[in-house]
Amino acid sequence: MSSRDIFREDRESSEIPFNRPFFSGSEFEFIQQAIANWHLSGDGAFTRKCHALLERELNIAKALLTTSCTHALEMAALLLDIEPSDEVIVPAFTFVSTVNAFVLRGAHPVFIDIRSDTLNLAETHLERLITPRTKAIVALHYAGVACEMETIMEVAGRNNILVVEDNAHGLFGKYRGQYLGTFGCLATQSFHETKNFTCGEGGALLINDPQYIERAEIIREKGTDRSRFFRGQVDKYTWVDIGSSYLPSDILAAFLYAQLESRESIQARRKRIWEYYLDHLKDWAGNHGVQLPFVPDHCEQPYHMFYLLLPSLAERQALISYLLSRRIHSVFHYLPLHLSTMGRRFGGKEGDCPVSEDVSDRLLRLPFYNDMTESDQAQVVSAIQDFQWRRKYTLDFSALGAGAGVDELS
Numbered sequence: 001m002s003s004r005d006i007f008r009e010d011r012e013s014s015e016i017p018f019n020r021p022f023f024s025g026s027e028f029e030f031i032q033q034a035i036a037n038w039h040l041s042g043d044g045a046f047t048r049k050c051h052a053l054l055e056r057e058l059n060i061a062k063a064l065l066t067t068s069c070t071h072a073l074e075m076a077a078l079l080l081d082i083e084p085s086d087e088v089i090v091p092a093f094t095f096v097s098t099v100n101a102f103v104l105r106g107a108h109p110v111f112i113d114i115r116s117d118t119l120n121l122a123e124t125h126l127e128r129l130i131t132p133r134t135k136a137i138v139a140l141h142y143a144g145v146a147c148e149m150e151t152i153m154e155v156a157g158r159n160n161i162l163v164v165e166d167n168a169h170g171l172f173g174k175y176r177g178q179y180l181g182t183f184g185c186l187a188t189q190s191f192h193e194t195k196n197f198t199c200g201e202g203g204a205l206l207i208n209d210p211q212y213i214e215r216a217e218i219i220r221e222k223g224t225d226r227s228r229f230f231r232g233q234v235d236k237y238t239w240v241d242i243g244s245s246y247l248p249s250d251i252l253a254a255f256l257y258a259q260l261e262s263r264e265s266i267q268a269r270r271k272r273i274w275e276y277y278l279d280h281l282k283d284w285a286g287n288h289g290v291q292l293p294f295v296p297d298h299c300e301q302p303y304h305m306f307y308l309l310l311p312s313l314a315e316r317q318a319l320i321s322y323l324l325s326r327r328i329h330s331v332f333h334y335l336p337l338h339l340s341t342m343g344r345r346f347g348g349k350e351g352d353c354p355v356s357e358d359v360s361d362r363l364l365r366l367p368f369y370n371d372m373t374e375s376d377q378a379q380v381v382s383a384i385q386d387f388q389w390r391r392k393y394t395l396d397f398s399a400l401g402a403g404a405g406v407d408e409l410s
C-alpha cells in the first residue's frame, strides 16, 4: 500500500504540498504487532529493534529513542552537566531547540555564523569565540550535509570542549566516509513528520562515548534506574538522579521501525527527487543568480531537502507567493536565532552573524516528500521557470487547502 492509497484525497490533485507523510508499507502491520504484544508504553520490542538497527548500521555504542530531537538535545545538555556559568557555541542559523535545550540548563549561547556554501557553522570562527567558559559546541549538519568535522573535532579536542551533533536532518549522511552522528560524544536525530524517516513526532539520542550510557538511561526514565531493573540488574527501581520522561510509546517505535527497515528504498526515492530538481533547475538558477545546494566531494548527503537561495528577500517572497498562486507550497527556513526575542536577551544584534541574516532572508525550500512523482516535480519546475522576476505578487494562502499548515521552521 502506498501513501497515495492511504491518504484521503482532500486536496485538488494539482496541489503540491510542501511535505506529506509517507508510508513505506509495514507500518500498520508493525503497529498491530505492538498491540498484540500487549506493550504500548516505551521500551518494548519495537523500540529495541530500532535501537539495534541504529547501533548496528551506524556502529555506535548506544542509541536511545526519544519523544523528539528536542528532547534528545535536552538529554544531551543534562548529560554534559551544563550549568549557568557555561557557554555553548551554537549556529545562529538553526532550529530553536539546538540552542534552547542548553539555555534550559542556564547556559549562555554564543552564536556562530555560518559558511555561505554549505550553510553549516563557520569552523574558522570557532577559535575566536572560545573562552575559558566554553563547555560545548553544537554542530548542526544543515540539510544533512556535514559540517567540517575534522576541524571542529580538532579545535574542540585541543580546547577540552565537548561536541554534540544536532543531526536532525542527517541520518545516514556521511563525512569522509563516516556516518554523521558518530563524531561528537553525543548526537541527536529527529523523526518529525518532515524528516526522511518519521513516526510523526520522535527522535533519538546517539551515544558515542560509553561513559554516558548508564546515566542517559536514567535521565530518560524520569531519573530512575528502571532500565536496570527490567534487565534484572537491581531488584527494585528508585529515584537516583534528575530526569524526565523521554521515551516514546512502542506504537511509535513500530511505525518508525517500518520506515527504518525501508531506509534504502526511501533514500533512493529522495536521491531521485533531489537530482531531478538539480538537473531541471541548474540552468535556470545560473541564468538568474540563484544559488543551489552545495555538497562538498567528501560529503555524502542523505537528500533531506532541496533549497534555492534567491538574489534578495523581495524575490524570495515573490516566488513563494507566485508558487502559491500555482497551488505549490514552498517555505522559508530558520530565522536567525541571535535576532529572535530570546537571542537579543543574550546580546544578539544585527550584523553579528551576517551570513545567517542574509541566507535566512533568501532561502526557499521546495516541496520534497518521499512519494513525490516526476509529474509533481515537473509542475514545480515549470512554475519556477514561468516566474516573472519583476512582477509584484501577494501572499495568498487561500490558494492552498490541506498541507498549508506544515510548520515552516521544522
Ligand SMILES: Cc1ncc(COP(=O)(O)O)c(C=O)c1O
Binding pocket: 068, 069, 070, 071, 094, 095, 097, 098, 140, 166, 168, 169, 189, 190, 191, 192, 201, 202, 203, 409, 410
Ligand atoms: C536542526 C534541528 N534540530 C532540532 C529540531 C527539532 O526536532 P524535533 O521536532 O524532533 O524536536 C529540528 C526540527 O526540525 C531541526 O531542524
